[in-house]
Amino acid sequence: MKKNGHQLEHPQEEPLSGGLPRRDFVKYLLAGSAFSVAALNKLNAGIYQSITSLNQKYIEDISPDGAYWDEVRKLFLFEGQLIMMNNGTVGPMPKPVFNTLMKYFKVQVQNPYDVYNFLPGGKEGVRDKLAQFIHAASDEVSLTSNTTEGLNFVINGLDLKEGDEVLISNLEHPSALGPWKLKSKRCGVIVKEVKLSLPHKGVEEIVGAFAAAITPKTKIISVGHTVFITGLMTPIKELSKMAHEKGVLVLADSAHGLGMLSLNMKEMGMDFFASSPYKWLGAPTGIGLLFVRKEAQDKLWPTVVASGWDTTVGASKYDPAGQRADAMVYALGEAIDFINHIGKDRVERRIKALAAYLKQGLSKIPGVKINTPTDPYLSAGLTAFSVDGIECSKIVDYVREKYNLVVRTIGSRDAGTLAVRVSTPLYISTKEIDMLVEGVNALVKHKV
């Protein structure tokens, strides 16, 4: 990893910045009367009341900026003036989620008996809430630890035999590539790569490329939904329709999807969907979603089991067995409540409006190449760009040093995908995007 956190190949090494300084952290907890459960509940009720009044005051927000989002921004716990425009690896957590996390961790501190007596009961409520949030049935939702685990559960749990074919794109994340490589070595499955052109063209081209690669031996298409290298939002709905007509399953790697997009599993139609709600949704690191369509459940074996895997009906049989920090499950429920208070469609609109503003600003700079589509159906909160003659790492370092603004490098020179990747989450303002654009402009004009 290099100085300001840019690195070329390995997303798992992505740097982290921020966090509450110790002094402020203690102050924040003390503000909740030494972190009693009643005080934490009261803190959250106050926060939600303030969002409700903001919603009443600002029913329409045509412009992506303004008082509404300034207030929402204050509900995040950033250190100083940190401008966090990288939601890869992990994103930030808003206050109510942090409060809930503390509240439930406190149970283990004060009365561990309640960890197995009282906490497990509420977890099904979180599963229901998550199911509703993504338009799925509760028995299609498994609570995993992260996207990587969900992908492994699917790839490991399918009965595939020697000679069966899997289609992936040339833009997959190591968290999908690694398990497919293992499966291939272990079972003789053939992994075939479908090359997607850059710049991306459109729905037909993408779906057509996969359709053309299907043979009678193809069993599954495994594809990034939120493509981490280029920012493409793969048209999963159209892809699933085409694949299902040919009897092929679809696995979507949507590590960034939860909290960035207003998701509808029924409409998208894929069989398996893995996501990490701590990137864009504000949940704590270590809790994940694996959606398994009802019709696909008889094809998927669970992977990490104790007793009950053979009698449990529904996707909860895919939950990894063994103890876990239930506080994280509850905090996931709180993260969903937080986004629901703002409105998930409103969040998606804002994220896309900010991304469009960024692309507009960047496209005026000579030598800038944007790898992300402009079509809001094929793009959302991830934007990847490069500038002729300027190292991506230089841009990352410059804006970090000048504005305390965090973006990252992504992709590889050899594949022609090396770029600076920018996230435009709901708490970012157009002023901050202006800073980034100004920084890139300064580098181009003055070669600083």
Ligand SMILES: Cc1ncc(COP(=O)(O)O)c(C=O)c1O
């Ligand atoms: C497309 C994609 N898939 C998988 C992952 C791995 O996510 P996690 O480490 O949360 O499992 C990432 C990480 O950012 C990603 O961008």
